[in-house]
Amino acid sequence: MSGYIGRFAPSPTGLLHFGSLLAALASYLDARAHQGLWLVRIEDLDPPREMPGAAAHILRTLERLQLHWDGPVRYQHQQHERYQAAIDILLTQQQAYPCSCSRKQLDQRHVSRGPQGQVYDRYCLTHPPAAGNACAIRLKVEQTRCRFIDRVQGPVEYDFASLGDVVIKRKDGPFAYQLAVVLDDAEQGITHIVRGSDLLDSTPWQVSLQQALALPHPSHAHIPVIVNNDGQKLSKQTFAQPLDAKDSSQLICAALDCLHHPLPDELRKAPVPEQLAWAVRHWRIAHLPAELTFHHPYWGKR
Known part of the structure; x- marks a missing residue:
């Protein structure tokens, strides 16, 4: 092979x-x-x-x-324990934080919109939710830009100001796609990702998670x-x-x-x-x- x-x-x-x-x-x-x-x-x-x-x-x-x-x-x-362990690491390292904001509250604060919808304004990073509140967990994105070479789309660049801090565990309990896909790709040793271009805008968050968790960066091709x-x-x-x-x-x-x-x-x-x-x-x-x-x-x- x-x-x-x-x-x-x-x-x-x-x-x-x-x-x-x-x-x-x-x-x-x-x-x-x-x-x-x-x-x-x-x-x-x-x-x-x-x-x-x-x-x-x-x-x-x-x-x-x-x-x-x-x-x-x-x-x-079948992978929930692994996903939660990664979230615990990110919280301990202050690379993630709880967020109790609802979409209605974001609308009321008139947050901006990017390619993936509302761009979170980090309100809960500076105003931590009270203990006992139902919370999502968000990744605290440290980078300002993400650049990579896609094997189909060519050079790609994103400004994280248009993306914000992504949810990695939902308020109602399920783990988010962005977290699970990164952890599973690493666990399975994935070297090359070939997928639809509808997932191109997710790649910067996944790259950011890989960096936060010290995981490899697979090659991407978005058809x-x-x-x-x-x-x-x-x-x-x-x-x-x-x-x-x-x-x-x-x-x-x-x-x-x-x-x-x-x-x-x-x-x-x-x-x-x-x-x-x-x-x-x-x-x-x-x-x-x-x-x-x-x-x-x-x-x-x-």
């Missing part, structure tokens, strides 16, 4: 749709083209939002699409996400239809078209293993456009 370890980390809030397939396939091909490992992690942090049976259905769909992963599947709901005619990303909220794995060959063919790796004519109706073998041999992530979104007519056919 090359030392490359990649991953696909779906949330079981819904079934896999065509947009999910693009992220899964791109991360799979990048790992296999580097003779690396490809892991699967189920990001089940928020049970009330999860669809019953979705996690098992996601795994069955990946198997039917011949996207076979390495090693056991990791479930985030364009597919959108509908209204410019909305495919998701359960925009009524994206789940994949029908009976059309595996057609699905892989259409996904490779979207990823700018069209199959030759003689393979467009070939069995999926032949299609994937060709795609691994010809995979070049540089072929992907440095765009955040793109439209493909296939999304509307499901």
Whole structure:
């Protein structure tokens, strides 16, 4: 093996749709083209939002699409002790702090808005909540800027003044995605992250958490996400239809078209293993456009 370890980390809030397939396939091909490992992690942090049976259905769909992963599947709901231990460290080191502010209070203080919504004004850092108050935990971001080279989007730079201090544990109890993904990537030895550009704005917070916890910084590649005619990303909220794995060959063919790796004519109706073998041999992530979104007519056919 090359030392490359990649991953696909779906949330079981819904079934896999065509947009999910693009992220899964791109991360799979990048790992296999580097003779690396490809892991699967189920990001089940928020049970009330999860669809019953979705996690098992996601795994069955990946198997039917011949996207076979390495090693056991990791479930985030089994990692709570590790997440809390990291929060305890950050609190002890004064790199995190409790916050009791509600969205209504932020609205009343007219806090600014950034690419991820309201930019927290650090009120609770200077006005600590009273003991016994229900509190979220926020990371105290020390950096002013974040710069990194994305393998698809190129040089990326963020000003933390437009992002603020991110919540790493919610007031109602669940651990936040930003914390869990950083800890799991480090625990699993992830070296390369290939995912949708809708998560690009989360990367600075994750880099900041990695620095605070002295964790490695994986390489990033944020691929364009597919959108509908209204410019909305495919998701359960925009009524994206789940994949029908009976059309595996057609699905892989259409996904490779979207990823700018069209199959030759003689393979467009070939069995999926032949299609994937060709795609691994010809995979070049540089072929992907440095765009955040793109439209493909296939999304509307499901």
